[in-house]
Amino acid sequence: MGRVLERLSLAEKALATLRELAHLKDPSPVERDAAIQRFEYTFEAFWKALQAYLKEVEGLEGASPKGVFRLAREAGLMSEEETLLALGMTDDRNLTVHTYNEALAEAIFGRLGGYADLMEKVLRRTRESGAL
Numbered sequence: 410m411g412r413v414l415e416r417l418s419l420a421e422k423a424l425a426t427l428r429e430l431a432h433l434k435d436p437s438p439v440e441r442d443a444a445i446q447r448f449e450y451t452f453e454a455f456w457k458a459l460q461a462y463l464k465e466v467e468g469l470e471g472a473s474p475k476g477v478f479r480l481a482r483e484a485g486l487m488s489e490e491e492t493l494l495a496l497g498m499t500d501d502r503n504l505t506v507h508t509y510n511e512a513l514a515e516a517i518f519g520r521l522g523g524y525a526d527l528m529e530k531v532l533r534r535t536r537e538s539g540a541l
Contacts, residue, residue, distance in 0.1 A: 410465065412461055412465065413458070413461045413462050413465050413466065416454070416457055416458035416460075416461040416462070417458045417462070417532060417535060417536055419454045419458065420451070420454040420455045420457075420458040420528070420532055421532055422454075423447070423450055423451040423454040423455070424451050424454075424455070424525060424528050424529060424532065426447050426451070427444065427447040427448055427451045427521065427525050427528075428525050428529075429447075430443055430444035430447060430521075431444055431447075431448075431521040431522045431524075431525045432522045432525075436518065441514060441515070441518045442514065444518055444521055445505050445514060445517060445518060445521075448501075448502070448505065448517075448521055448524065449502060449505055449506060451525075451528065452474075452498065452499075452502045452524075452528075455528045455531075455532070456474040456477050456478070456499075458532065458535070459477050459478070459481050459486070459531070459535065460477045462486075462535050462538075463477060463480050463481065463484060466538070466540040467480075467484045469483070469484060474495075474499045474502075475496055475499050478492055478495040478496060478499070479492065481495075481531065486531055486534055486535055486538070487531055491527055491530070491531065494523065494524075494527050495527060495531075497520075498520075498524045498527070501517045501520060501524075504517065505517060
């Protein structure tokens with residue numbers, strides 16, 4: 410159980426750094442790009458925390474972010490709507506890692522607040538599941 414708690418703690422700490430920038434009104438290009446960078450590492454910490462929880466607590470193994478999010482839905486950690494948002498978040502994360510485009514960066518920044526809210530809800534639900 411220690412590994413799961415460690416992963417959850419790392420994800421929560423990463424999320425706190427994303428929250429500092431995700432809801433900024435009219436960010437500078439540097440603030441926007443920093444928020445996107447924080448989104449990338451928060452996303453990684455988030456899905457890996459869920460992966461560890463699902464394996465250790467639920468006995469479910471997912472090898473990719475999308476697979477883990479679908480399993481989280483099956484385990485009751487995410488609703489159908491949240492799962493769809495998480496799948497879209499995965500696509501955005503893949504775009505930020507592999508391409509750079511000013512319009513794309515603006516669009517993804519505009520979705521970061523919703524992604525941060527989703528990750529916070531799911532992490533809280535995971536921690537409060539009673540299994541930890």
